[in-house]
Amino acid sequence: MHTSNLVQVILVTPFLLAFILYLTAVIVSNRNKKQWPIYRIVLWIVGILSATITVIGPLAQQMHTNFSAHMIGHLLLGMLAPLFIALAAPMTLILRTLPVPLARNITYVLRSWPLQILHHPITASILNVGGLWLLYTTELFHMMHQNMLLYVTIHFHVFLAGYLFTISIIYIDPSPNRKSYMFRSVIFFIALSGHAILSKYIYANPPVGVTKAEAELGGMIMYYGGDAIEVGLICILFYQWYKHSRFRGQTNLQSYEKGGFHIKHNPENYTVVGTDIEEVKRLNANSGMSYKELNEWFAKKVKSETTGITGQQSKNNGEV
Numbered sequence: 001m002h003t004s005n006l007v008q009v010i011l012v013t014p015f016l017l018a019f020i021l022y023l024t025a026v027i028v029s030n031r032n033k034k035q036w037p038i039y040r041i042v043l044w045i046v047g048i049l050s051a052t053i054t055v056i057g058p059l060a061q062q063m064h065t066n067f068s069a070h071m072i073g074h075l076l077l078g079m080l081a082p083l084f085i086a087l088a089a090p091m092t093l094i095l096r097t098l099p100v101p102l103a104r105n106i107t108y109v110l111r112s113w114p115l116q117i118l119h120h121p122i123t124a125s126i127l128n129v130g131g132l133w134l135l136y137t138t139e140l141f142h143m144m145h146q147n148m149l150l151y152v153t154i155h156f157h158v159f160l161a162g163y164l165f166t167i168s169i170i171y172i173d174p175s176p177n178r179k180s181y182m183f184r185s186v187i188f189f190i191a192l193s194g195h196a197i198l199s200k201y202i203y204a205n206p207p208v209g210v211t212k213a214e215a216e217l218g219g220m221i222m223y224y225g226g227d228a229i230e231v232g233l234i235c236i237l238f239y240q241w242y243k244h245s246r247f248r249g250q251t252n253l254q255s256y257e258k259g260g261f262h263i264k265h266n267p268e269n270y271t272v273v274g275t276d277i278e279e280v281k282r283l284n285a286n287s288g289m290s291y292k293e294l295n296e297w298f299a300k301k302v303k304s305e306t307t308g309i310t311g312q313q314s315k316n317n318g319e320v
Contacts, residue, residue: 010152011055019048022090025097033096040088047084050076051159064145067207067214071221074158078128079229082163087236091173111176121168121179121187128165129194131157136198142208165191170236181241188237192230199223 022044026036053059054073062069091110095103109115117123135141135154144150169188171178203219206212 004148007148007152008056008060011155012052014156015048015052015055018090019045022088022093025093029093029097036093040093043084044088044090047081047088050084051081054081055155067210067218068221071218072225074132074222075225075229077155078132078158078162079226082159082166083229083233085163086166086170086172089172095174107174107176110174116177118164119168119175119177121165121184124161124165124168125187125191125194127157128161129191129198131161132195133198136202136207137205139208141210145209166233169233170240181237181244185237185241188234195226195230196223199226 023041026041029036054063054077059069059073063073064070095106098106118127135144140150140154144154167173167175169184199219199222201219202222203216206215210218
């Protein structure tokens, strides 16, 4: 089945609408707020183009008959386009463009438990890598070229699963219930392993309807091309982790410094403003009275003086 004009229109329409809506949001937002970064607009354009050329045009036609072209399309639609689109921060742009009440309603939806489950790195990895295993190790790959509805559904799934996986690993837009960098890194490398193993499996076990020579070339494209894109994702993740750790380190350093003197002892022995807890305890022990004892002594002193003054006044009144 060659891609019909109807299929191409169905697949390309959401990307064209997203392209127009994004640029419209930029124009509206720039009128009242700080200028939206140019580099994010460029990333959005490149991401939309990367997805568009896989669903319309010469590459989309070759993807039906050439497994190597299909794998190039897989890399563009399921990995590169989601990465560029995620870096364009579309949700941040939407939230700053819409009126506050509507933006607040969207944040409520983003915090809902169904979206939180989908946004979880484990769920996103299963939908992304697990979906690819299902596609290439069963007859589904052959069937999608025979059924238009299945073909459209799988293409949308590849893109959406790739985007969901990307934003579950690197946080560009506002994201409630963020997972730790360590947790995301572990899940990320497990997913990368699953993707690499699948490419080797395809190399040795061609999908239904694919010759061995095509499978070998397609598997190599998937393996090395996927690695190139994944390296970029790793660099972004680790850069974010580095910035986060550096910020925490600077915050802790400021908390443990007092008067320009850096505290070299155990930080647990100091308050957030640099007070030596053990030193305070030592001084209190040598002061003779604790704070509580001092208050009690002062109260007794005031009471005795008050009693003495009252007695003197009574005596004077009796003499009069």
